[in-house]
Amino acid sequence: MSGPEVSQTPAGPAQATPGLAAIFICFAKMTLVSFGGGLTAWSRQILVAEKGWLSDDEFLEALSLSQTLPGSINANLAVIVGRKLKGMSGAVSAILGLTLPAMIILAVLVSLYISCCSNPALDKALKGVTCACAGLSAATACHLGRKHFKKPMSLFFVIAAVLLVGVFRFSLIPVLLSLGPVSALCVWFAGRHKTSPEKTP
Amino acid sequence: MKDNALLQIALICLSLSLLAFGGGKSLIPELHKKAVTELKWMNDERFVDLFAISQTAPGPSILFVSLIGYQAAGWAGFIAAAFLILLPEFILVYVISTTWAGIREKPVSQIIADGVAPVTLGLLLSGAIVVAKGSIHGTGGAVVAIAAFLIFSLTKINPLLVMGLAAIAGLLGWV
DSSP states (O other): OOOOOOOOOOOSOOOOOOOHHHHHHHHHHHHHHTTTSOHHHHHHIIIIIISOSSOHHHHHHHHHHHHHSSSOHHHHHHHHHHHHHHHHHHHHHHHHHHHHHHHHHHHHHHHHHHHHTTOHHHHHHHHHHHHHHHHHHHHHHHHHHTTGGGSHHHHHHHHHHIIIIIISOOOHHHHHHHHHHHHHHHHHHHTOTTSOOOOOO | OHHHHHHHHHHHHHHHHTTOTTSGGGGHHHHHIIIIIISOSSOHHHHHHHHHHHHHSOSOGGGHHHHHHHHHHHHHHHHHHHHHHHHHHHHHHHHHHHSOTTGGGSHHHHHHHHHHHHHHHHHHHHHHHHHHHHHOOSHHHHHHHHHHHHHHHHOOOOHHHHHHHHHHHHHTTOO
């Protein structure tokens, strides 16, 4: 995945609490520089290295919670960091900053798509892109799963989920509510709960 | 019918928001099942086209739901989907992060995280299967998908560049 160069945390003194506009603009900038991915890496770069709003440890703690809770990891991170900076209004500013620019871009792209989708050249180009997206989706899953694929028990649940959801097309809710707890119980019985969770780069 | 679609997209987003373990992409198989197989808002091809569009835009990938909302119920669906997929998540994360002191160190949250991880991986792989089925219609498409897989796995090239090359391959009629 693409991302910014890792740089050092500024050694300067902690800055004053940022205003709501500053929080909004910061998260908007984060979204806009993440064209092509690497949003999480950019979050660290901007929040820790550039703004100094969080220490590296605080960032990792917030990121770890974002990954544990359900939902978009970056949206979760925005809520946690926004709340930490300025309570409820900070959390709202952060999530709006993260999502509004992205939604405007999506709205423009989907309008273009709808008005041009009968254009054969665009259709051909998009066919190529969709195939690349299939490869990208598989690569993301394999990258996140490289640790789990080596453990027989984890691999069993990966395969079970692929068969149930990807092949036999069962609904997500029953699969998640049945396989999830069984898998968690197995983890508990295996006493492996001391291993650290998977971290995305 | 549009009102009905708006209500349905709202219910889908509200019910899936708190089930998106591991990020928005784990919802793709379920979104495909609802939008294509059950509610017939679009065909396979439109679904993967919209997914590809959402992948080229910046920001959280969960915003893909707003494109499904648009297809189902126009701009109202676009806005409702984005708002409702984020709202339950916002509330949950906000509440937990106010009381979280050391929550990730607690064995229970660790067991949940470790237990759900393999299932999440299965969902992400299922999503890749769904997208592959909708997009690959021949040898050329398979070659592009495998090439993209290898490039993303082995290098750190910006995905947009790879998608640009894939678009050119498509334009040349290789796919």
